[in-house]
Amino acid sequence: MKVIKIILGVTLISLLDPMATADRAIPRGYNRVLFYDDFSSGSLDRSSWKVNTGTSYPGGPANWGTGEIQTYADSPANVFVRDGDLFIMAQRNDKGEWTSARIETVAEHDFSCPAGGKLLIEGNIKLGAAGTDTQAGIWPAFWLLGSAYRGNYQNWPSVGEIDILESPNGESRTWNTVHCGDTWQGGPCNESQGIGSTFPLSRGEWNLIALQIDRSASPQTITWSINSNPSFVLTADDVGDDKAWKSLIESPKMMLLNIAVGGAFPNALAQRATPNDKTEDGEGSQMQVDYVAVYST
Template structure:
């Protein structure tokens, strides 16, 4: 969910394609009949988790992001997305321990207006990988089952921002660091895993250690929709040398792609990106630079539907630190 003032179509090109084996292994056929327990991980301690069963609901661990921007910050959440975020149960609710984020549209004399929801973990819930150890952040997510034709401009995301953002706001982006653990666009059977870091001056072409404003990373094809997938990121500081530390994206426990400190090749950017605390965000945006860029036209279309078939469900979210 990066800040950008230009099309991000170039993300489709110039990044590593997954191997054929990776493509095949990304398909999942199992669909749980009941809510699952947040799993344990061998060699790791589960230091925080959210299973959406607390009596206080969403407000127990999360802050609602409301409107079209943070107060006094960049409009349209910095991405050009067009929806207004609410905490209305039409847009966000918990049913049987599963969180649903649901974009809705309202007809108007011009283009329809849209609402949706976005939450971020509160200030008590932010984490950094311990020096010499590994950290994994995962979530069990079901993406909407609607077709691509019905989903143009719908942009679900599971991502994290450096906690310094809460002090600096967008003036600190992308220096504060951003991990896009899972971004889904336009109903595609494909998800992106990217990072943002360093500096960006608002100019073209892409710049800096993280190729801003597009970010650096890759994507995985063949990701099932309308079924549960586990999306995660592993921060590996076990080498104790920044250039050989790694960020790895996981889908259903399978490693998809990685970036190392040497890939970023900027010690200051890597320090913000890997050594400092981050907080979690979950949202479904509508429109914006990323879906527009991939589609090649401004989204959403008049044929884009609203409702649960283009929403996102979250069964659980967890943070693991290596023992």
């Protein structure tokens, strides 16, 4: 059951923004709700979310540019809403073929950090509790991508990518990472690795995963946090390239939630190809989402 907090009245919240909700408090220091979904309607809201399918965007890099091996499907076996939560599950058939789900917010819900202001993106997320010995290759992610990628599909990483949560191979930690610049190798964000850090993460439990972009002070910052504990802070000096930094903190973004299977990142972490015969599909490797929200000043 969800824990609901009501701090601002329905009338006041509604005046702030049509996406606002009286179900949850707007975090202190913010006054606008740019996007909110608590998955309480009983099904995925197709006016807010697009379900990606196949093994690439049309004309985009194969295997979604990462080497992942699954096929994304718009199937209730892979993405569904139950009891007010979103579930994403990777599934393996009897031929050893994997399917999973990846959803992204639609263009009407693109968002950006206002000049001189702040932006907060958060999600209450629970990852499957299957152990590392049975999650090789399972790669859940909660992330942002520059919306200029939509329809182009060849302009990564220059559009800017911010990975709020990545936790491959059943690891009890999350990776906080950015990707930027005009090259797939090297550049200001050290591609294809990116610039980032790791932080402990409890699996099988709810974690409030958040990212704040702050353009209200100097230096401007991007701050990741887990359960209100800061996990990583990035500044323009860490990137060292003004254009690349602006692609991260200024350009419009879309939100994505997905579970990939296999690919360069989990393979490098495992130091072998993933998934393997022990990799578990279904509930033990799922991503469960209570809500996601975007707030701004």
